[in-house]
Amino acid sequence: MPTLKIKTLHCITTEDNMGNDECLLEVLGGGAQRSYSNNMNNGDTWELNDDVPFNNRVEVKLTDLDLGYWPDRHDNLGKHSINADPADNEKKTFKQDGAHYELTYSVVP
Ligand SMILES: [Ca+2]
Numbered sequence: 001m002p003t004l005k006i007k008t009l010h011c012i013t014t015e016d017n018m019g020n021d022e023c024l025l026e027v028l029g030g031g032a033q034r035s036y037s038n039n040m041n042n043g044d045t046w047e048l049n050d051d052v053p054f055n056n057r058v059e060v061k062l063t064d065l066d067l068g069y070w071p072d073r074h075d076n077l078g079k080h081s082i083n084a085d086p087a088d089n090e091k092k093t094f095k096q097d098g099a100h101y102e103l104t105y106s107v108v109p
């Protein structure tokens, strides 16, 4: 079974204007279902270092948690699909809603 090795999430710019983002990173699909949460500020690097087995393809989704309802809903910062091709310390960028994050990962087929 292919394994997604989640290395780090680096915050270049938060979505929230004041203080840190309440980051929720989700790994979904292909038989995988994991979520990780952490507060992150500009310049922070989050060492996730987790291995997630999956079939075929998996999605990684980053959200900044806010109130969760009007007037401040959670913010979708981006979503990527990762397939089972070998990858070595590759990066995916999350840049929606004015934020800027970089996920570093590997895939072992
Ligand atoms: Ca926000």
Ligand SMILES: [Ca+2]
Pocket (backbone or CB within 6 Å): 016, 020, 021, 022, 064, 065, 066
């Ligand atoms: Ca927030």
Ligand SMILES: [Ca+2]
Pocket (backbone or CB within 6 Å): 066, 072, 073, 074, 075
């Ligand atoms: Ca919001």
